[in-house]
Amino acid sequence: MMQILLGLAVIAMLMPVCTLSIAVLCRQTSFDHQIQDEIALTQLRRMLIVADSLEISGAELNMEYQGEIRCLQMVNSNLIMKPGTLIFLPQIEDCRFRKEGNVFLLSWQRSGVTQERAIAYAP
Amino acid sequence: MLRSRRGFVSLFFLTVLMLCSDVAGILLVNICRRAEAAENICRANAYLVQESAVINAVQCSLKNDSLKEGSCETAGTVYTLELTGEGAQVQILQPFPETLILDLDLEEGIFSDYEAIRFDDVSSRIPTTR
Numbered sequence: 001m002m003q004i005l006l007g008l009a010v011i012a013m014l015m016p017v018c019t020l021s022i023a024v025l026c027r028q029t030s031f032d033h034q035i036q037d038e039i040a041l042t043q044l045r046r047m048l049i050v051a052d053s054l055e056i057s058g059a060e061l062n063m064e065y066q067g068e069i070r071c072l073q074m075v076n077s078n079l080i081m082k083p084g085t086l087i088f089l090p091q092i093e094d095c096r097f098r099k100e101g102n103v104f105l106l107s108w109q110r111s112g113v114t115q116e117r118a119i120a121y122a123p
Numbered sequence: 124m125l126r127s128r129r130g131f132v133s134l135f136f137l138t139v140l141m142l143c144s145d146v147a148g149i150l151l152v153n154i155c156r157r158a159e160a161a162e163n164i165c166r167a168n169a170y171l172v173q174e175s176a177v178i179n180a181v182q183c184s185l186k187n188d189s190l191k192e193g194s195c196e197t198a199g200t201v202y203t204l205e206l207t208g209e210g211a212q213v214q215i216l217q218p219f220p221e222t223l224i225l226d227l228d229l230e231e232g233i234f235s236d237y238e239a240i241r242f243d244d245v246s247s248r249i250p251t252t253r
Contacts, residue, residue: 010135017139021146028153035157038164042171049175050236052182066235121175123183 033091033110040088041106041117044072047081048120054104056097061104072097079108166243170219173200174239177213181225185232219243 048054051063051070061072071082079089089095094109102123107116176198184190190211194203201217210227214220222240227233 035160042167045171
């Protein structure tokens with residue numbers, strides 16, 4: 001009887017530690033949008049270096065890329081390049097383009113947090 | 124029959140210590156990987172900035188029909204340009220040495236794509252096993 005109680009006491013004492021550990025591990029191993037977004041934006045910047053005739057039209061960024069007219073816009077909560085379905089930023093709530101001087105800026109909102117990055121330079 | 128329960132406290136704390144060590148180890152590895160990814164992204168962006176400056180300058184010269192071979196400097200980036208049969212080859216000397224192979228149509232004045240050869244590529248830094 002004593003041993004059972006002792007075992008239960010050990011389990012009860014270890015439970016909070018285990019719960020906390022699992023919570024921390026779950027948070028740490030969850031999908032990291034921050035790094036993924038930065039990688040996607042680096043790829044987008046590389047494409048926009050090659051692109052020509054960048055032009056903001058409402059919530060879209062139009063360009064000429066390798067002889068084709070392409071458009072970067074938000075469709076179904078994803079920032080995609082059309083024609084096609086090349087997804088750059090998934091699961092976003094809002095997306096806007098603006099030009100400040102010679103720099104094109106992209107701002108997007110995910111989980112209520114708005115971020116903005118420079119994506120292209122057009123002298 | 125007497126049973127000794129000495130060591131129960133130390134065993135309990137040993138278990139907690141091992142658990143905490145494991146979690147701390149996993150967290151540390153995770154943080155290291157994220158830091159490495161962030162460093163790689165920073166490096167890639169630094170390369171892109173100089174590539175953008177060089178390509179803008181080349182495109183400008185191409186459109187003005189004044190593309191010439193030789194050493195040039197634009198926006199703090201020093202490079203040498205060499206025209207080839209399929210386009211041009213650019214050797215960036217500063218700030219980050221690399222080679223760009225540009226696909227250009229010199230007659231039409233069209234820049235279509237480029238390939239970058241970076242000397243500090245991650246693949247070239249993988250140690251070889253002996």
